[in-house]
Amino acid sequence: MTHSQQDQELHAVTLEQPTLAAACDAIADGIDREALVTVFGRCTVEYDGRASSTLDAGDRHVMLKPDGAALVHTDEGQQPVNWQPPGCDHEVFCERRDADADRSDAAETAGGTATETETETETETTETLTLESVRSTPGERLLVRFRNVLQVSAFSGTDETELALSGTEEDLRQRLLDEPDLLEPGFTPLATERDTAAGAIDIYGEDDAGRTVVVELKRRRVGPDAVSQLRRYVDALGRDLHADATVRGILVAPSVTDRAKRLLTEHGLEFISLEPTAA
Amino acid sequence: MTHSQQDQELHAVTLEQPTLAAACDAIADGIDREALVTVFGRCTVEYDGRASSTLDAGDRHVMLKPDGAALVHTDEGQQPVNWQPPGCDHEVFCERRDADADRSDAAETAGGTATETETETETETTETLTLESVRSTPGERLLVRFRNVLQVSAFSGTDETELALSGTEEDLRQRLLDEPDLLEPGFTPLATERDTAAGAIDIYGEDDAGRTVVVELKRRRVGPDAVSQLRRYVDALGRDLHADATVRGILVAPSVTDRAKRLLTEHGLEFISLEPTAA
DNA sequence: GGATTAATTTCGCCG
DNA sequence: CGGCGAAGTTAATCC
Numbered sequence: 001m002t003h004s005q006q007d008q009e010l011h012a013v014t015l016e017q018p019t020l021a022a023a024c025d026a027i028a029d030g031i032d033r034e035a036l037v038t039v040f041g042r043c044t045v046e047y048d049g050r051a052s053s054t055l056d057a058g059d060r061h062v063m064l065k066p067d068g069a070a071l072v073h074t075d076e077g078q079q080p081v082n083w084q085p086p087g088c089d090h091e092v093f094c095e096r097r098d099a100d101a102d103r104s105d106a107a108e109t110a111g112g113t114a115t116e117t118e119t120e121t122e123t124e125t126t127e128t129l130t131l132e133s134v135r136s137t138p139g140e141r142l143l144v145r146f147r148n149v150l151q152v153s154a155f156s157g158t159d160e161t162e163l164a165l166s167g168t169e170e171d172l173r174q175r176l177l178d179e180p181d182l183l184e185p186g187f188t189p190l191a192t193e194r195d196t197a198a199g200a201i202d203i204y205g206e207d208d209a210g211r212t213v214v215v216e217l218k219r220r221r222v223g224p225d226a227v228s229q230l231r232r233y234v235d236a237l238g239r240d241l242h243a244d245a246t247v248r249g250i251l252v253a254p255s256v257t258d259r260a261k262r263l264l265t266e267h268g269l270e271f272i273s274l275e276p277t278a279a
Numbered sequence: 280m281t282h283s284q285q286d287q288e289l290h291a292v293t294l295e296q297p298t299l300a301a302a303c304d305a306i307a308d309g310i311d312r313e314a315l316v317t318v319f320g321r322c323t324v325e326y327d328g329r330a331s332s333t334l335d336a337g338d339r340h341v342m343l344k345p346d347g348a349a350l351v352h353t354d355e356g357q358q359p360v361n362w363q364p365p366g367c368d369h370e371v372f373c374e375r376r377d378a379d380a381d382r383s384d385a386a387e388t389a390g391g392t393a394t395e396t397e398t399e400t401e402t403e404t405t406e407t408l409t410l411e412s413v414r415s416t417p418g419e420r421l422l423v424r425f426r427n428v429l430q431v432s433a434f435s436g437t438d439e440t441e442l443a444l445s446g447t448e449e450d451l452r453q454r455l456l457d458e459p460d461l462l463e464p465g466f467t468p469l470a471t472e473r474d475t476a477a478g479a480i481d482i483y484g485e486d487d488a489g490r491t492v493v494v495e496l497k498r499r500r501v502g503p504d505a506v507s508q509l510r511r512y513v514d515a516l517g518r519d520l521h522a523d524a525t526v527r528g529i530l531v532a533p534s535v536t537d538r539a540k541r542l543l544t545e546h547g548l549e550f551i552s553l554e555p556t557a558a
Numbered sequence: 559g560g561a562t563t564a565a566t567t568t569c570g571c572c573g
Numbered sequence: 574c575g576g577c578g579a580a581g582t583t584a585a586t587c588c
Binding site for chain 2: 560561562563565566567568
């Protein structure tokens with residue numbers, strides 16, 4: 001438990017307004033030490049892998065995690081504008097680079113007089129700091145190129161705790177298994193995750209008349225997709241069992257949309273309103 | 280265009296090892312100035328809203344965005360361990376708080392001698408820095424309580440750019456519309472997003488024999504859910520049109536899983552392999 | 559590693 | 574604001 005405790009000791013190293021070379025060293029050191037590294041500054045971003053994307057120059061916050069994840073955040077949105085999943089190798093390097101290569105904010109100079117001769121034809125070279133995160137299976141690559149870095153930080157710490165979450169579909173399942181009458185009086189659960197040719201049924205059981213019941217659980221209000229899912233299981237189970245067997249399909253969720261309600265009716269399926277947690 | 284340019288000028292303010300009071304002031308100031316604020320330190324996290332969760336003390340990186348988003352990141356994973364969507368109000372305050380309230384790392388003291396009398400019964404009060412992000416519709420609240428703050432930063436900048444992304448389902452749709460023969464010779468697209476009682480069809484058209492065709496597009500390998508979706512649209516369209524109309528359903532994707540293939544066959548649906556981008 | 563499905567999914571579009 | 578479906582979804586679980 002105490003091995004490499006020094007590496008995980010809580011501390012943070014920060015550089016403000018560093019030169020690109022100094023930023024590069026600090027980032028490389030942070031990656032080596034398996035710290036959580038953040039970089040803030042003006043950058044462009046390129047991604048290529050499952051899809052492809054480019055992002056022109058803007059001010060963004062980049063986070064490199066020791067597990068290989070990379071996150072590029074703008075000042076808006078919960079989701080990063082670009083990212084890389086855990087399992088990547090992070091690299092950082094400085095290079096002299098032709099400034100014309102990413103002239104992303106040069107377009108704003110429109111409307112000038114025709115006599116303007118300020119078209120910059122000389123090849124300005126600028127130093128650039130590049131972050132590269134690569135993984136395979138599937139092969140994908142993220143490139144973040146900074147021309148200005150305002151801050152670099154490397155954070156170390158420990159987090160051995162696990163999130164305790166309630167209100168999930170699993171909670172709803174337990175609630176129904178603990179009190180099957182919540183579905184309807186006489187319902188008897190026989191199996192969970194029962195496999196069919198179309199996938200696994202959440203709860204498989206029978207009603208008080210001995211009819212087979214397929215229960216599909218959703219932790220929140222459901223739409224047409226959940227109805228299709230239930231229908232798929234009912235169909236498959238009907239095929240798996242004797243052809244003449246009656247199979248009831250019951251969707252359990254807090255509520256359904258109108259369209260879902262209609263689809264349920266069309267296919268002879270039922271709905272029971274129930275939430276993951278009581279009260 | 281130049282209004283409040285000073286507010287958006289690129290800069291970063293950082294405090295290292297601040298007192299909780301100083302951290303509180305800096306965070307409050309950053310929120311006021313609509314900066315992107317980050318806090319690193321040891322904290323506990325509570326969430327209550329669409330679900331509920333608690334997280335014991337650990338070292339984490341918290342980001343507060345000016346649009347109201349909040350992100351709590353550990354050193355692992357692409358996803359934040361806790362978060363709040365855009366649209367929240369961020370608040371920060373310091374308070375003296377009973378240390379027993381969250382004694383989350385006191386459990387590690389096991390294995391001591393039986394004569395230990397160090398059980399801290401005196402009520403230690405500790406100053407605590409609390410971040411609170413709240414929104415309504417749906418009502419949900421995130422609480423992050425720090426007992427130590429190692430760093431606070433406030434970042435300002437501009438990002439007017441938009442991500443240019445390719446390899447999406449929209450690309451696949453355009454590819455098929457530009458060259459309908461990629462589906463099959465003689466296919467004629469008639470509409471996109473054609474509405475049915477079960478939802479909108481990606482591409483609606485007819486084959487060279489005049490039969491109605493429903494095309495469902497997926498940018499990547501598909502499983503049973505996509506087959507269900509296609510089936511839903513074919514069923515609905517069959518109901519919408521004359522009862523005797525023949526409706527073909529074609530799934531277009533790079534590939535399908537075995538189970539999906541089986542479901543397609545069972546329901547008389549077809550599959551064409553095609554990727555979002557050529558080559 | 560692939561398949562399947564949940565998720566505090568998030569996000570965008572549209573009525 | 575709610576409904577609906579895509580997403581470079583991510584993440585967990587099972588095989």
